[in-house]
Amino acid sequence: MISYERIAALTDQGLGNMGSAMATNLQKHLAKIGETPLHYTNRTMSRGASLLALGAIPCNTVVDVVRKADIVFISVCMLLGHGEQLTNGR
Numbered sequence: 412m413i414s415y416e417r418i419a420a421l422t423d424q425g426l427g428n429m430g431s432a433m434a435t436n437l438q439k440h441l442a443k444i445g446e447t448p449l450h451y452t453n454r455t456m457s458r459g460a461s462l463l464a465l466g467a468i469p470c471n472t473v474v475d476v477v478r479k480a481d482i483v484f485i486s487v488c489m490l491l492g493h494g495e496q497l498t499n500g501r
Contacts, residue, residue: 426458433484438467450479
């Protein structure tokens, strides 16, 4: 059986559209089943206000988040040269 203790979500884009949606769904699930809240961080911490309202725990740094987690979810965005985003598999 998987223990949900000490779960964290990290995204390279912070709590943007994809990272925020992933973290929100995960925190809602953890709250529903009565498990330890999600730990998160973001460059602009105010982006985590909705997670905080759902009971997630903010951390000041990525290092803090990882140290508090047994499981870390990472959402990444592929970038080409000069910040061009990879889309449609190209």
